[in-house]
Amino acid sequence: MKKSYLLPKGFKSSGIHAGIKKGKKPDAGLIYSETPCDAVGFFTKNRLKSAHIMHAKKHMGGRISAVFANSGSANAMTGKQGIKDVENITAGIASLLKAKKSAVLAASTGKICKPLPVKSILKSLPVLVKGLSGSDKNFPKAIMTTDTTTKVASEQVNIDGIKCTITAAAKGAGMISPDMATMLVFAMTDADISKSILKEAAYDAIRISFNRITVDGDMSPNDTVYILANGMAKNKKVASKGRGYNKLKDALCKIFYSLAEDMVSDGEGSTKFIRINIKNAKDIKQAGVIARHIANSPLVKCMFFGESVNPGRIMSAVGQTFETVNLDLAVLKIGDAVIIDKGLIVMKNYAKAAKEMKKKKYEITLDLKAGKQDYYLLTTDLSIEYVKINADYS
């Protein structure tokens, strides 16, 4: 797995400034495939949904030639006009690409309630289309909001002697949470794979990556993962679960996990990257609930930021879940230092735990001794910078 943006065969992309954001930063991007693709999409569970999601759900069934993406406006809470805006923009792109109107999807990210500046975008579309290139590096920049770095990953696998490429670009940073974290992800592959099992592979990859991260516990109306497959590698079509499928799925898992890590590392104002391991929970639901309660507790997050060993806050967060665990059996480690053993603090390991907490990246492990289910969740601290970013955002 490489942290690079290597476009698979037949894919081109571009990114320009289209007048959505102030200044001159790229805010509009386009992905295009020479051959129409099978496309699968996964969307936010927030009941408030961006207009692009309503639009995409109508068109995901057919084959897809292009995806328009923008930052600077979420196009959420923009009513019927918001949906018309998506239709106008995607129709404009379809006309320039000589594609079917229904073959162009969209994805927006940015401020809620802010309508898209459609006139300005429509005027920019010819430049956006003209910029399409197989060696483009601007698309990953065009989707950034409060991200401080682009997020890309690429992997190549050999399917029956044919090299197939999977590449994805993502944005994260804020409103990162439950279930599918807040983000846009655009994955492309030239592998020939049937749509139904591509969807299964993508679902499995999302489950252990984007569904395992939380920055602030807030879920956005825009979360979207698109996966496009154009088959241009001309491998023997992967139509069932076997070696080829497993290779592609493993590659997708690696790419998505890497992007998930990138999102957490670049979480708004974050100074820490924490992996929370839950061991021996009763079941996956219990493990997930407990991990999220720990990760989303403001007091725990401030403790991470302050590098202060205060394991009582973690255990108190666990106690709030009403999950039936016996806290008198629990063992909590910070890095390798056992800091809670059978529910009691282990003072002799305090210094070792304190040293671990000074690291930029570390793990905490809670053994619940309640069953056999393990789990993990990636999260950040709550910093002064997070508050500053989100107080001044508008």
Add this chain to the structure above:
Amino acid sequence: MKKSYLLPKGFKSSGIHAGIKKGKKPDAGLIYSETPCDAVGFFTKNRLKSAHIMHAKKHMGGRISAVFANSGSANAMTGKQGIKDVENITAGIASLLKAKKSAVLAASTGKICKPLPVKSILKSLPVLVKGLSGSDKNFPKAIMTTDTTTKVASEQVNIDGIKCTITAAAKGAGMISPDMATMLVFAMTDADISKSILKEAAYDAIRISFNRITVDGDMSPNDTVYILANGMAKNKKVASKGRGYNKLKDALCKIFYSLAEDMVSDGEGSTKFIRINIKNAKDIKQAGVIARHIANSPLVKCMFFGESVNPGRIMSAVGQTFETVNLDLAVLKIGDAVIIDKGLIVMKNYAKAAKEMKKKKYEITLDLKAGKQDYYLLTTDLSIEYVKINADYS
């Protein structure tokens, strides 16, 4: 209702420094009633519970003469030793007061995992007992942790020509949330009221006060409300629900609501006091879930702190609840300014909303048009100071 600490007839209290906190601030307090009291108690629902709660649950059935309180240590996650410590301290007090051992309760607040310095406390008990006075002002100070002010309230009511007093002292500030907010409350009355209906009145008063506040969504292992009634006003015993009961209940409601307001106003690092009104929810569960999602969203809280009009964050928080509400019908007001109408932003009221958000104290009102249930929840912003306090706490 007066914000004063007027001890009811027969009650005395005291507060001293007993070596639990660094420095010289009061950290141990005592409440004593000349006549043993009927006592009712309400405790945290966190599965992690302070030792004082385990101890109190054993003894709440009998009559109570005194309550010991301390700040500086939560005596939580302290195992069997923690319970022994409570037993030793309450036994020491009982012996000095010539009361039954089982007639002394305790309540702790402060850092989790930190054992009580029992030797130092036992040595201080004679001074604490000697300090008992009907005009004491130190008890409310002794229970403060990150509180910046004492929290007291008092009300007098006339029961069949007899003046009865109800007074309470409280602490709040951090770990303030779900269900019963994080806090200690000590209420005393000289009214003669039967224990069973005192419990009902207290429950009703808690439901609309301490159960309606959230600072950070974190629930502590220590939350405790004690209500002591010694009957020394010698009114005709209030034994059933009638005029006398209603007067006492109303007084308790006023006192508890006032203390709840004080806790939120003094929430850790808070710069804003926000009352979230939910109108026309389907039912009380829906209203509560939605109000708490709004109040506990870090993005919404940062918006309050930053005084920025970003109502999409509020609607996005509502969308995360999975409650079946039609967001296209919702009306959101900031103060009197309608900022979302039928799911769409009302730009002409932006300036008015912005002006409201500059106030220290204001209300937001979300009309869900889903039913007939109204609700409210008191909360704060998330400030840079909150992060500082909780990063440096240990």
